[in-house]
Amino acid sequence: MAKWLNKRTQAVTERLNKDTKRTEYETDFQELIDQTEATRAAIQRLFKDVPVFLHPNPAARAKAAMGTTYAKMRKTASERRYPHHTGELATVLTKSAEEFPPDSGFGQAMRHVGEALQKICEAHHEMDDDVMQHLLAPIKETQDGVLKDLAKERKKMESRRLDYDYKKRKIETGKSSFTNDDVKQAEEKFAASREIYENSMLNFLDNDSEQVGQLQAFVNAYLNVARQSVAALEEAQEALAETLSDVQSRPRREPRPQSTYNFDDDDDDDDYDDDDARDIPAGTGPCCIAAYDFEAEAEGELSFAEGQTIRLLSRLDENWLEGELNGRTGIFPSTYVEIVRDL
CATH class of the missing domain: 2.30.30.40 (SH3 Domains)
Structure with a gap:
């Protein structure tokens, strides 16, 4: 309890009095800390904002997440997929097309567009799966593993620094029961924690190829959606051109005149x-x-x-x-x- 109180006192003193002496980190070490923190913050923002980018509707996103969780719990239920707008419009068009005769130009056009939008929707579902597997899941693993360990090591290092600075400050005032050995021991513990944290940060930042690969996987998935969308729309465009040509070549139905023939005779x-x-x-x-x-x-x-x-x-x-x-x-x-x- 006394050790915790000492550290707390040192932390409050530093916060209230900027002139309080404290151990300053070298520029290189501080830059290492800043870069690690920036990487952590960026990863956290990606994990939060990428799902919003993929699934903009918060209510539908929540339902899809609940459906997936329920499916995993039941193990037999099918997962609820996010209702992309392209899929919803595709359903509207294909169902409307069923109300028209097969030779209807408008009905055929709605069917062509509906089929194209359905293909685009399936491409978005593929992107959802790819991004989850190659970006969000690895990020979650990083958050629960390396970043969590780094946070613990930094907290431990900072705790030992406060202990060391408190004992050192008290020794310098000449009004303390701490001995030089106490200060030296606190300094050694702080140095050991700092070395462990520094090595962990270096290992983490040197493996930034993982983050680069994850973003590359995201771009590849997005590019696949774009390619499949273009292919589906071009196919629909050709089909619509053929339908339009066929409709325009049909003879026009003229208004029917009043017949002089008595059909009720x-x-x-x-x-x-x-x-x-x-x-x-x-x-x-x-x-x-x-x-x-x-x-x-x-x-x-x-x-x-x-x-x-x-x-x-x-x-x-x-x-x-x-x-x-x-x-x-x-x-x-x-x-x-x-x-x-x-x-």
Whole structure:
């Protein structure tokens, strides 16, 4: 208790009186201490800020961390992965694309972009794993090992310095029960602690290749994300260009005019004969051949498939025709057919 009180007294005296004599470290030794402290602080900031860089959302980051901890405890549960924004948007686009027919240009475009964003999201997950394995885990090991030992050695060295300076100061005043042997013994203990701490700092700083390698691993992981992102976006860009070209080459659907044909006339059903349910030969009258598939979207329109022959009944305007196919009568856009024998 007395020794602790002596050290405490010396520390308070130095803090309150700057003129108090104390053992000063040589410039080289002090620079070594400063460099070690700067390295420690930088490592601590990296360990704190890199996870924030990878996972900016604090709430989602906390949930992911809790999920990972729970998975490790249960050993059977799957780890919760951080929900990157690219993955969330990819899900929105792919689910929206499912609501469109397969030949929809907009649906195809959303599917292409969604797939690209999903690949980018997977690249971010790979980066998370790489950074954890090659940067954060080694930093945690350094904090729990070398840096912790250095902190203990520095604390021990400083404690022995305070003991030595206190006894030395008291001897110089001539009002102390300490002997020169006490001072010498305290000095030797301080010197031994200083030597141990100095050697530990030198070994730590000489191995800064570890920190350089860890940052290199971080850059490599980030570069891999960039490369995979560019590749995914370029692939999506090519797919979108093809989709756009296909959509622009399709015939435009013109507004449907009011038909003069009565589609509600029950006599049509009475006069219908199954023997007429066949393609009409081109030579029997005005007809056309379907150049594209056409799917009726409104009542009164006539659906047909590419290559079928349609008997022409009338021309409503320059964009719409009325015809008959397999006993079904309706209107259709003229841009979807090739006229074989005009009306």
